[in-house]
Amino acid sequence: MTDIRLSTIDLKDTRFKFSYGRDNERLRSSIGIAGIVEPVILLDRKPYIPVAGFRRLDCARSLKMRSVPALIVDVPEKEAFLRAVHTNIERGYNIIEKADILSRMDGLGFQRPDILEQMEYLGLHPGEKMLKICIAVAGLEPVLKGFIFNNIASLRNIELFLLFDAGERKRIVRSLAGVHLTESMVREIFEMLHILRIRKGKLTGADIPALPDAGALRAHLKKRTHPVLTSLARKLKAIRDKMAVPPGVDIRVDPFFEKEYIDLVLRIKDDDGIRTALATISGLAEAGHLRSILDLTKGTIR
């Protein structure tokens, strides 16, 4: 290990840099207090080429340090690349970083078996399909990468996102900008959009409007992909609104109206509670409300 002057390092050479979406602030504070503890790795060229430690180098530059501790290696570029990958393998890579690594390996002419081996180290299923997804992610525009980074963790959802064409992807990102999404919500929205796309041939702006929240978009899509289910849910809501079910009584209906029965759940603390709950149910039955719900679950009403 030796101290190397920052001015002798080509800080603009990012051929071995994969980090994406990582914040340097805490690292900068730490280096400000304790200096660079772990040496950076530099390739022995003139000027030196950074192999690992890009964030440390960024912090050193912003802290106006004149030199950094470094380990100098003189190896072929492919080997340096693998060192760069494995230096941070314990820290773990996010999906954009993994995609970048694999795409660059492909670009550098690594053999397929070598790439597939690295996929295992990266925690990805080694296979052509997964590699194709990663290379596609690496080639996306920054705004789309940002959308994936912020909203999608599962590879299945990424795969569904990539199945849309470029224009549709942009529309989706615009529509979902700033909306809080869960992974299951993303999946449901993507699947419904694909169903519409397959049925209609292509998606238009009317299919993906900008709505205030994911729930509204979900409802908008559901109405189009599941008209019967939406109609049944609307009818059920109308019945529920009429019923004014008191607290302590819950009527559970299968969300897909598949089960022919309904569950009545009563919360009871004492004898009075039992009498009140039974009277409530009796009242609901006499008014025909329970019958109306059972008509919906029988499957004869659309």
Next chain:
Amino acid sequence: MTLQKVQFVDNSTDIIRKCPGTKHHICCGYQTIDLIEGCVLSCSYCILKAYLKNDVIKVSCDPDATTRELDRLIDGSAKHILRFGTGELSDSLALDRQLRLNRFLVDYFGHKKKAILELKSKWADFRHLIPYLNPFTVISFSVSPQRFIDSEEQRTSPIHKRLKAARLAQDNGCFVGLHFDPVVIYDGFERDYRYLIEDIGRILDPGKIIWISLGLLRFPPALYGQLIEKKRRYLLSGEFIRGEDGKYRYIKPERIRIYKLLYKLLKKIDSRLFIYLCMERADIWKEVFGITMESSEGLVRLFDERIKNLYGGML
């Protein structure tokens, strides 16, 4: 006609299995003889695509072990007339001309005379079996409108060939089965099914149709993604929900509407046709047929009755 690799494997146990059925749905109690795992026909909706890890077709044929096991099961069943089939993990006929796997089964059931073998297929050639056929072998075909076959069952026989083959089976002394499965909702499907059922009425002898099953499209979640990826428009036109068994199915009002439609059209051919629903809920049975079918046992009893009526004292 095979492009996939056929691999012969040694598996003399676990060849005969009960149809796995599905939770909360009525099953016909059919048993499967799985001599082949994998299929050359490659229908786009086939659930084998979701279950089998690769394209290799595995063949395991040990006639002695299989007939020993069949003896044990058939002789041990005093309660019901057992029905067996080879079309669960593969097509019964698609490879049989090359592999000749059904011959020993056809012979066995012909001699045993106590149970039924059903060869279920979308492949309309069984001429190599004709000399050996007997009434205890039922030749069955999946039937769908040609428009759907062209799109989703591209490597199978066209419908007119399947129906001609079914007629040939009837003319050779066999009962035939027809399986409307999967029935698929797409633009104009009602008209296509009406024409198909008219063709069935014209080509086949309804008195020799032993049973007809109706089953609307359903598939496991693993296949849903594949259908989306491959943009299967025909298969994704309807409105799907997740059933109690976790599988995707059409929403219940649609299923009831379509079953009723098909049932009415089929009964126009001959009111005595035996029609059942494949893997459906008891409440759908009630709504479509007006029958209270609380468990699979009830359906198995209906099959027993049907077979006794057709075979008389033969079985």
